[in-house]
Amino acid sequence: MARAVVPAPMPPNEAERQFRVQQLCLTDSTPDRAFDRIVAMTAEYFEAPIALISILDEQRQWFRASVGLGVRQTPRRDAFCGYTILGRDVLEVPDTAQDERFRDNPLVTGPPGIRFYAGMPLVTEDGLGLGSLCVIDTRPRPPLSARDRSMLRHFAGLAMGRIATLRDRSYIDEPTGLFNRLRLEADVGMALERREHLVVVAADMLSPRFVNDIVNALGYPFFNELMLAMQDRFQSLLPPGCLLYKITPTRFAFLLGPAHRGLEQGLYERILGGFHAPVMCRGIPVRAEVGLGVLPLDAGRRERQDWLRLVVSAANEARDRDIGWTHVEPEIDRAQQRAFALLTGLSRAVATGEQLWLAYQPVIELATGQCTAVEALLRWRHPTLGPIGPGEFIPLAEKTALIRPLSRWVLQRSVEQAAAWRRRGFAFKVAINVSAQDFAGPSYIDLMIELLARHGVDPAGFKLEFTESALMRDPKEVARLLHRAHDAGVTIAIDDFGTGYSNWTYLRDLPASVVKLDQSFVRNLGAGERDRLLARTIIELAGQLGYRVVAEGIETAETLALLRQWGCDEGQGYLIARPMTAEALAQWMDAHRAGGGQALLRKPDALQ
Numbered sequence: 159m160a161r162a163v164v165p166a167p168m169p170p171n172e173a174e175r176q177f178r179v180q181q182l183c184l185t186d187s188t189p190d191r192a193f194d195r196i197v198a199m200t201a202e203y204f205e206a207p208i209a210l211i212s213i214l215d216e217q218r219q220w221f222r223a224s225v226g227l228g229v230r231q232t233p234r235r236d237a238f239c240g241y242t243i244l245g246r247d248v249l250e251v252p253d254t255a256q257d258e259r260f261r262d263n264p265l266v267t268g269p270p271g272i273r274f275y276a277g278m279p280l281v282t283e284d285g286l287g288l289g290s291l292c293v294i295d296t297r298p299r300p301p302l303s304a305r306d307r308s309m310l311r312h313f314a315g316l317a318m319g320r321i322a323t324l325r326d327r328s329y330i331d332e333p334t335g336l337f338n339r340l341r342l343e344a345d346v347g348m349a350l351e352r353r354e355h356l357v358v359v360a361a362d363m364l365s366p367r368f369v370n371d372i373v374n375a376l377g378y379p380f381f382n383e384l385m386l387a388m389q390d391r392f393q394s395l396l397p398p399g400c401l402l403y404k405i406t407p408t409r410f411a412f413l414l415g416p417a418h419r420g421l422e423q424g425l426y427e428r429i430l431g432g433f434h435a436p437v438m439c440r441g442i443p444v445r446a447e448v449g450l451g452v453l454p455l456d457a458g459r460r461e462r463q464d465w466l467r468l469v470v471s472a473a474n475e476a477r478d479r480d481i482g483w484t485h486v487e488p489e490i491d492r493a494q495q496r497a498f499a500l501l502t503g504l505s506r507a508v509a510t511g512e513q514l515w516l517a518y519q520p521v522i523e524l525a526t527g528q529c530t531a532v533e534a535l536l537r538w539r540h541p542t543l544g545p546i547g548p549g550e551f552i553p554l555a556e557k558t559a560l561i562r563p564l565s566r567w568v569l570q571r572s573v574e575q576a577a578a579w580r581r582r583g584f585a586f587k588v589a590i591n592v593s594a595q596d597f598a599g600p601s602y603i604d605l606m607i608e609l610l611a612r613h614g615v616d617p618a619g620f621k622l623e624f625t626e627s628a629l630m631r632d633p634k635e636v637a638r639l640l641h642r643a644h645d646a647g648v649t650i651a652i653d654d655f656g657t658g659y660s661n662w663t664y665l666r667d668l669p670a671s672v673v674k675l676d677q678s679f680v681r682n683l684g685a686g687e688r689d690r691l692l693a694r695t696i697i698e699l700a701g702q703l704g705y706r707v708v709a710e711g712i713e714t715a716e717t718l719a720l721l722r723q724w725g726c727d728e729g730q731g732y733l734i735a736r737p738m739t740a741e742a743l744a745q746w747m748d749a750h751r752a753g754g755g756q757a758l759l760r761k762p763d764a765l766q
Contacts, residue, residue, distance in 0.1 A: 164259065165234070165235040165236075165240060166237070166240030166241045166244065166259075167244065169243060169244060169287060171285070171286060173351045174286060174348060174351045174352065175243075175286045175287060175288070176215065176216055177344075177347050177348060177351050178282060178286050178288065178344075178348070179213060179214070179215055179288055180215075182288070182321065182324065182325055182328075184213040184220070184222060184288060184289070184321070185213055185215055185218070185220045185222075186222075187230060189223075190222070190223065190320070190324075192320045192323075193211055193222055193223035193317065193320060194223050196211065196223065196291070196313060196316050196317050196320070197209040197210065197211055197223045197224060197225050197291075198225055199313065200225075200291065200293060200310070200313045201225040201226065201293065203309060203313075204276075204293045204306070204309075204310075206226075206293040206294060206295050207226045207294070207295060207296060208224070208225060208226035208227050208270060208272075208293070208294035208295070208296075209224070209225045209226065209291075209292070209293050209294070210223070210224045210225075210227065210290075210291070210292050210294070211223045211224070211280075211289065211290075211291055211317055212237065212239040212277075212289045212290050212291075212292060213280075213288055213289035214234055214237060214239055214240060214243065214287075214288070214289050215234070216234070217233070217234055218231045218232070218233065218234055219231060219232045219233070219234050219236070219237035219239055219240075219289075220289075222289070226270075226294075227270060232265065236263055236264055236265050238251070238260065238263075238265075238272070238275050238277060238290075238292065239277060239289055239290045239292065241259065242277040242278070242279050242287075242289075242290040242292070243279050243281075243287030243288070243289065243290065244287070245279060246279060246281060247278070247279075247311075248276060248277065248278050248302070248307050248310055248311065249275075249276070249277050249278075249279075249290075250275070250276045250301060250302055250307075251274065251275040251276070252274060252298055252299055252300060252301055253273060253274065253298035254266045254272055254273050254274070254275060254298075255273065255298070260272075260275070270294070270296065271296045272294050272295075272296065273295060273296055273297050273298045274293075274294065274295035274296075274297065274298055274299040275292060275293075275294055276292060276293050276302055276307075276310060277290035277291065277292030277293075278290060278291050278292070278310045278311055278313070278314035279314070280314060280317055280318050280321065281318070282318075288321070290314070291310070291313055291314040291317050293310070328340055329341035329344070331404040333382055333385070333386070333404075334385065334386060334389050334404045336389065336402055336403055336404040336410075337401060337402075337403045337404070338403065338404055338405065339403070339404075339405040339406070339411075339466070341403065342403040342405055342411055342413075342466075343466065345401075345413065346358060346413070346455065346465065349413075349415075349455075350455065350456070353456070354415065354416075354456075355415075355416060355454070355455070355456045356413050356414060356415050356454075356455055356456075357413070357414040357415075357418070357422060357452060357453070357454050357455070358411065358413060358452075358453045358455055358465060358466075358469050359411060359412050359413070359414065359426075359450055359451065359452050359453075359469070360405065360409055360410070360411045360450070360451045360469045360470050360472070360473040361392065361409060361410045361411065361412075361429070361448060361449070361450050361451075361473060362408065362409050362447075362448070362449045362450075362451070362470075362473040362474055362476070362477045363385075363388055363408050363409065363410070363446050363447065363448055364408045364446065364447055365447050365477065365478075366408075368447065369381065369407075369408060372384070372444070376442075380439065380440060380442075383439050383440065384437065384439040384444055385407070385408070387437050387438065387439050388433075388437050388446060389402065389404070389410070391432060391433065391437060392410055392429070392432075394432075395425075395428055395429045395432040396412060396425075396429075397418065397421075397425070400412050400413070400414070400418075401413065405466075405470070406470075409470065409473065411469075422452070426450050426452070426482070426483045427482075429448070429450065430448055430450070430482045430483065433445075433446040433448045447477050448477065448482075449473045449474065449475070449476030449477025449478070449479075449480075449481075449482070449483070449484075450473060450476055450482065450483035450484075451468075451469045451470060451471065451472025451473030451474070451475070451476060451483070451484065451485075451486065452469070452472065452483060452484065452485045452486070453465055453468055453469040453472065453485065453486045454485075468486045469486060471486070471490070471494055472484050472485065472486045472487070472490075475487075475490055497554055499543070500540070500543070500546060500550070500551055500554055501554055501555075501558060501560065503540050503541070503543070504538070504551055504554070504555060504560055504564070505560060507538060507540075508560060508563045508564055508567060511567060513538055513539050513540065513541065514536065514537070514538050514567065515537050515739070516534045516535065516536060516537065516568065516571055516572060516575065516740070517534075517535045517537050517737035517738060517739060518532040518533065518534055518535070518575075518588075518737060518738060518739075518740060518743045519532060519533045519535060519730055519735060519736065519737040519738075520532050520586075520730060520734060520735045520743070520746070520747075520750075521533060521586075521589070521708060521728050521729070521730040522728060522729060522730070522734055523727065523728050524718070524721060524722045524726055524727065524728060524729050525722070525727075529586050529747060529750060530586055530587065530728055531586050531587040531588070531589050531621060531728070532586055532587075532588055532589065532743060533589045533590075533591075533623070533730065534568060534571075534572040534575075534588060534589065534590045534591075535548065535737050536548055536552070536564070536568055537737075538551055556593055556594075556595065561593050561595045561596075562595055562596070562598075562602075565592065565593060565595070565596050565602065566602070566605060568590055568591075569590060569602070569605060569606055569609065570609060572588050572590050573588075573606075573609040573610060573613050573615055573620075574613060575588065575740050576588040576613070576615045576619060576620065577613040577614060577615050578740070579740075579744070580614075580615065580616075580619070582744060584744070584747055585619070586619075586747075587618075587619050587620065587621045587649060588619065588620055588621065589620075589621035589622075589623050589649075589651065590620075590621070590622065590623065591623050591624070591653060592622055592623070592624050592628070593628065594627060594628040594630065594631055596628075597624075597628055597631070597632070597635065597636045597639050598631070600639060600642075602639075603639050603642050603643050606620075606622075606643065606648070607643075607646050610646075610648075616647070617646045617647030617648045618647045618648075618649070620647075620648050620649070621648065621649040621650075621651055621672070622640070622643055622648055622649070622650055622651065623651045623652075623653040623674065624636075624640075624650075624651075624652065624653060625652070625653050625654050626652065626654070626655075633667075637667050637668055640668055640669055640670070641669050643669075644669035645669075649671060649672060650668070650669050650670040650671060650672070651670060651671070651672035651673070651674055651708070652668075652670050652672070652673045652674065653674045654674065654676040655673040655674055655675055655676060655696070655700075670705070671704075671705060671706060672705060672706045672707075672708060673700050673705045673706075673707055673708070674707075674708040674709075674710055675693065675696060675697065675707060675708065675709045675710065675726070676710065676711075677709075677710040677711025677731070678711075679692065679693045679696070680693065680709050680710060680711040680712060680717060680721070680731070681711050681713065681717075683716075683717050683720055690720070693724075694724045697709075697721070697724045697725060697726050698724065698725065701725055701727075706727040706728065707725075707726050707727050707728070708726075708727065708728040708729065708730065709721050709726050709728070709729040709730075709731075710729075710730055710731065711730075711731045712729045712730065712731030712732075712733045712734060713731050713732050713733050714733060715733065717731075717733075718733060
């Protein structure tokens with residue numbers, strides 16, 4: 159009866175050894191000419207039919223290079239190499255049939271029929287055995303001579319030299335010469351495997367927008383020189399022996415161990431203070447925008463698996479909020495993960511259009527109660543998160559390229575709906591909101607004019623509503639595009655009026671004929687005389703300048719009465735009607751026309 163193979167004992171540092179193998183990617187099957195050359199020379203020198211560079215992972219023995227063997231791996235329990243890595247010198251088995259450790263091994267009793275084995279462990283500088291360089295024969299051999307053992311050590315040294323070269327190439331950031339993200343991950347992983355406590359600190363040096371401005375104005379060579387100058391200053395602010403890592407083009411990182419405990423906050427303040435003065439590059443002063451993210455780590459913390467994302471996110475948060483440094487905050491991280499999930503889902507929603515729809519809220523003339531317009535409002539139901547409010551997903555979209563296709567989706571659907579309502583005899587305007595990004599070029603206005611013509615919608619029945627913030631990027635270009643829309647017959651309205659600059663002088667340069675009083679003014683009319691005076695003044699002054707004033711957020715009969723008294727032209731809000739689907743709006747309009755518009759003004763509380 160065949161006896162079971164007894165696998166080699168596990169090294170005491172097996173966890174660290176495994177982590178190092180993974181970090182070095184030594185089980186990668188990509189051929190390497192240097193490894194191939196080493197095993198070829200080894201086989202030739204020893205006149206052996208088989209030579210291998212063998213690497214052990216948790217379950218397998220992988221052949222990183224081989225001569226005379228057709229397979230790429232074997233189970234670890236059968237690996238001679240498992241015994242080899244337990245020592246620091248050549249393991250030699252002159253006749254496996256006479257060695258109780260190996261005589262029943264499937265690699266001895268079956269293919270390739272190993273009878274002779276000699277292997278030299280491949281050991282890192284810190285004593286981790288990764289695998290071995292070995293020579294194998296299918297016939298027993300006499301013990302190796304001293305010279306042959308020396309040569310096997312020499313060939314193994316060449317293999318370790320190649321591993322070190324691959325490691326250095328993988329671990330070094332070439333522009334700076336610093337260790338890179340992979341080395342940081344390896345060092346943190348090794349520390350956690352040793353159950354050491356450490357603090358990971360990431361430093362975000364420049365915002366993406368500022369980097370883009372630098373590259374556009376001065377080029378990539380200047381940017382690279384600038385980061386080298388920042389590196390030099392940063393390194394001078396760290397304690398002796400503290401390694402600086404370059405983990406992205408604009409981010410550094412460093413690790414603090416037990417020796418720095420109690421000194422962390424002082425060090426963070428020192429780094430931030432060290433960058434108060436501009437960094438000089440080619441005689442040009444550049445002020446860094448440093449944010450430090452801080453994350454204490456030990457083997458038992460739940461953040462262990464996700465530490466790099468968390469600490470980089472905290473550094474971004476510290477830079478964006480201009481607070482200098484911050485620990486990882488779970489609430490902020492959850493918000494950022496939700497924001498990413500929403501952006502990912504919104505991208506799919508825009509591509510298919512299946513989760514998006516438009517709701518429409520009526521706008522009435524306060525003097526007559528007649529519906530003069532409906533505002534198209536975008537709605538989204540996420541397939542797993544449910545309904546997402548526009549106040550959450552629109553600002554996210556505006557920070558990305560998603561806002562442009564999203565705006566065009568709204569434009570196309572609202573024009574199509576306007577055409578459908580015209581066919582049913584409704585004469586109200588359809589209003590849509592446009593973002594600052596929609597004014598980045600002429601394409602949005604071009605598309606609007608083309609869609610109106612294609613669907614036979616009179617431009618006079620369409621209204622563009624924009625906020626004052628849209629003027630910030632390029633006021634002259636925005637004004638030019640608005641004039642083009644106005645010249646085509648489209649009504650122009652300023653949305654959320656009173657929340658931005660409220661600068662009446664710039665209105666002279668814009669073709670707007672409507673201002674929409676922000677709902678924050680309207681909802682506070684009952685709060686005090688000062689709020690009433692402010693809202694009344696804006697309404698009266700706008701009217702004197704020839705603008706129609708629309709009040710948003712009308713929710714009480716008292717508010718409606720005051721606005722009518724002050725001469726406000728139009729209004730919308732929950733008192734009048736909530737946003738509704740296109741079909742529900744058509745039914746609302748039929749009922750509204752049948753009852754007469756004044757019914758809204760006489761019995762507002764019934765219209766919820």
